[in-house]
Amino acid sequence: MCLRPEEWINDGVLNAHVYYLQEKGSGNWYFPTYMAEQVQNTRDGQLFELAVKLRRENTNRFTVGLKKCEKMFIPVFDRIGSHWYLIVVLPSDKKVEIWDSLPGPKYNAGRYQQAERIMKVLDHIYNEEIVNYFEKGWQFAKFNIVRTDKARRQVNGCDCGVFVMNWLQDIECRSHGSNKFQHASERVRIALSLLKNPRNRRLKEVRESARRVVDEQLDKLVEQKDPFIPHHPIARKPITRSQAK
Numbered sequence: 001m002c003l004r005p006e007e008w009i010n011d012g013v014l015n016a017h018v019y020y021l022q023e024k025g026s027g028n029w030y031f032p033t034y035m036a037e038q039v040q041n042t043r044d045g046q047l048f049e050l051a052v053k054l055r056r057e058n059t060n061r062f063t064v065g066l067k068k069c070e071k072m073f074i075p076v077f078d079r080i081g082s083h084w085y086l087i088v089v090l091p092s093d094k095k096v097e098i099w100d101s102l103p104g105p106k107y108n109a110g111r112y113q114q115a116e117r118i119m120k121v122l123d124h125i126y127n128e129e130i131v132n133y134f135e136k137g138w139q140f141a142k143f144n145i146v147r148t149d150k151a152r153r154q155v156n157g158c159d160c161g162v163f164v165m166n167w168l169q170d171i172e173c174r175s176h177g178s179n180k181f182q183h184a185s186e187r188v189r190i191a192l193s194l195l196k197n198p199r200n201r202r203l204k205e206v207r208e209s210a211r212r213v214v215d216e217q218l219d220k221l222v223e224q225k226d227p228f229i230p231h232h233p234i235a236r237k238p239i240t241r242s243q244a245k
Contacts, residue, residue, distance in 0.1 A: 002161075003191045005184040009084065009161020011037075013194070014075055017165050020197045024063045027070035030168065036076040036087070039118050047117070051124030058125065066091070066129040071171070072122075075164050076114060081107045084160040086167050087115050088148075089122070089140070096145040099171075101154040101163040103147060115145050165190055 002010045011033040018030045035054060042050045062069070072089035086099040096115055103111075119140040123130065130138055154163055166186075195206060 003187045005187060006156070006158050008082075008158055009165065011077065014084070014161060014165065016194055017168060017190075018073075018075070020194065020199055021168060022061065027064060027068050029062050029069055029072045031072065031074045033075050033077060036074055036114070036118060039121055040079070040114065044117075047121055048124050051121050054121065055125045065133070066126050067133045073168055073171075074118060075168070076111075076118075078107060078111060078114075080110060083107070084164045085111060086164045087118060088167075088171065089119075089143070094143045096140075096143045097148045098145065099148055099151045099164070099167050101151060101160050102157075108147070112145055116141070119143060119145075162186060162190065 002008060002013055015032045015034075018032050021028075022030045038050055038054070039047070069091055072087075072091070074087040074089070076085055076087055077083070078085065081102075081104075083102055085101070088097040088099060089095075090097065096119065098111060098115060100111065122140040126140075151167075152163065154160060194200065196203065200206075
């Protein structure tokens with residue numbers, strides 16, 4: 001329901017998106033929203049303990065080592081601004097990009113600080129791999145943090161989650177026109193892509209339910225002996241019964 005127009009995207013939908021995007025053997029690592037959330041909720045002196053917990057949780061999430069990681073995608077929810085944005089870590093470039101569709105002087109400093117704290121936690125999580133496979137002194141905490149100028153801006157107060165989901169799927173934005181980020185149909189596209197993903201365990205159930213609805217509507221059509229459906233929800237114009245099938 002949060003994918004309806006002008007609704008805020010919640011963490012459940014974002015995490016489903018993250019789960020579907022993560023592929024075995026991929027150099028792109030997608031972190032769930034609770035990673036950044038737990039960093040926000042943890043004091044500086046307790047970040048190491050948090051990292052130990054996150055290390056256990058991430059053991060089976062990524063099937064290639066840190067040395068082969070090309071990008072890390074970390075969605076973040078700014079509670080002060082009630083806003084989703086995306087942190088992208090580029091290990092080979094030693095750079096961190098902040099993808100933010102609604103930056104502002106009131107929030108920018110806090111979002112930089114959050115990125116710095118997440119980098120410290122990553123150093124703790126992957127300390128063993130860093131020591132074994134990277135040059136001496138290599139640290140996430142030393143990465144250059146920048147606000148990318150490639151991030152499109154939202155024109156309302158509710159589409160930040162849509163922007164983050166699109167960036168997660170296509171960080172270069174090759175498949176998204178400039179208007180797709182704001183259009184209500186983009187939310188429909190996202191909903192359908194989540195629904196029809198082969199890893200959706202309830203896909204068969206939803207298809208059967210949809211088939212029953214279509215059959216019921218066609219039965220009503222036959223009873224009325226009306227060759228047209230006057231307000232078809234997809235076509236939005238009269239269509240014949242054969243087209244409805």
